[in-house]
Amino acid sequence: MTDNILQYESKIWATADLLRGCGIKESEWPSYMMPFFALIMIESRLLRLFEEEIKIAGGEKAFEAMREDDRLALLLDKKQGYNKYLFEQKKSLVEICANDKTFEIDFDAYLKGFDEETKDLLGVEPGDEGEKFLNIKNYISILKNKKVLLGYVKKWSEIDLKPYSNSDITTLEEHIKRRWADMSAETAGEQYTPDDVIALMADIIASKIEPKETLLKIYDPACGGGNLLFGVEDRIKESFPNRYTQTFGQELNDALFALAKIESRFREDSKIEAGNTLTDDKFYNDEFDVSIANPPFGVDWKGFQTDIRNDKTGRYKYFPSVGDGQLLFTQHLISKMAHDGVAVIVHNGSTLFSGDAGSNESNIRKWMLDADIVEAVIQLPTDEFFNTGIYTYLWVLNKNKKPHQKGRVMLLNASEKFKPLRKNKGSKRKEVDAGSRLDIVTTLGKFEDNDYARVFDKEYFYFNKQAILLTNVDEQGKFLPDSIKLSPIKLENGQREARLRLL
Helix, strand or coil, X not given: CHHHHCCHHHXXXXXXXXXXXXXXXXXXXXXXXXXXXXXXXXXXXXXXXXXXXXXXXXXXXXXXXXXXXXXXXXXXXCCCXXXXXXXXXXXXXXXXXXXXXXXXXXXXXXXXXXCHXXXXXXXXXXXXXXXXXXXXXXXXHHHHHCCCHHHXXXXXXXXXXXXXXXXXXXXXXXXXXXXXXXXXXXXXXXXXXCHHHHHHHHHHHHCCCCCCCCXXXXXXXXXXXXXXXXXXXXXXXXXXXCCCEEEEEEECCHHHXXXXXXXXXXXXXXXXXXXXXXXXXXXXXXXXXXXXXXXXXXXXXXXXXXXXXXXXXXXXXXXXXXXXXXHHHHHHHHHHEEEEEEEEEEECCHHHHCCCCCCHHHHHHHHHHHCCCEEEEEECCCCCECCECCCCEEEEEECCCCHHHCCEEEEEEXXXXXXXXXXXXCCEEEECCHHHHHHHHHHHHHCCCECCEEEEEHHHHCCCEEEEECCCECCCCCECCHHHCCCCEECCCCCEEEEEECC
């Protein structure tokens, strides 16, 4: 029913008409839409859970005949949340919005009827620290002052997700998150991972997983709203239906954490934590079979560099420039890989090229090569992400390389492996289609040179910095013609230096 549920995408965006009409800026729309989308997502799943428990009990009369504490225990045992008002009053958002005279009283009771964790995630009762996760109370107050609260909630109540499966709802959620990401990087994630990139990452990982019935632990240290983490899990389970999976994620952004946490409650075994992975690893005792990440590009870590430099876990071998934390995430990710783990991480070009020989960035790359953990670097097409047109790269890391891969690294230029979109999605104009994904995974598996991929011994990537002092005369004292001089860099003492990278 995936295609059917996407009919609601336009209805969800129609809710923004009221926001536009009362002067709320477009860049702020995601902040207003997130908590209400979460609200209807939670309600639909709780209503479905309620109906399932009634069937198990033998019908509504049999369910009602049970002691109230027993009914509550059945629902709470599912660990998917609870809403006392919804279950006892049997009034959903649709019924609440039907009576404008009692709307505000009923809506307030409805929100307060949720279990404590749900109220915390939605931000129903902000604490002393002010804004809380999805911060719905704040947006309700603003919409109420603008006289549009009832109309806004009513629009959301008309979106009926109850007939759809968790997977269907997740599909709709990913479409909505993508548009939020394109609209406002500040509120909805700096690099939302497109479905086709998620599919490619999942296909690469699946090609390295053995079809055995053992637990597979999947981890994303910068999970955002969960689209990459849960997307990879879903695709792996499609390929390995008998493989039991657990997902683990951590996210710093309050609103995105709340969305991922809410999603996790409707999955079989998932743990999502809030906080800064680089300073406070919530899974410090865990190692993972599969690690994936699309960490922020070019975001500095100056504000918490003291904590990082004083980190006692040993996960950071070197500290890159404070202007870009991508290589911190890479080192962290490697520290979380199981002894035979695999990881795929999205980077821009800075992790490949930043830093001179002897710099910390270069030393990090050398450490990764020395450990023989880099299997491949894949260049993706430009215009692949929604809010940037730059080249991006997949680093494929593997602690269990096959014998013919040991001591070697593949560079794979997939910049032409795409199909143009019929309709652009923000900056995204291309997608890595299914045929291209298969071609890339096959090439990676063969690990042989072809017309767009080459395999190198890892030593190929080592280089030294040589300082060459230049004069204007040769060994015989004759002046050199300008045409064969190296381009010098003027130093303070008048000497000149040229830097060569020796491969």
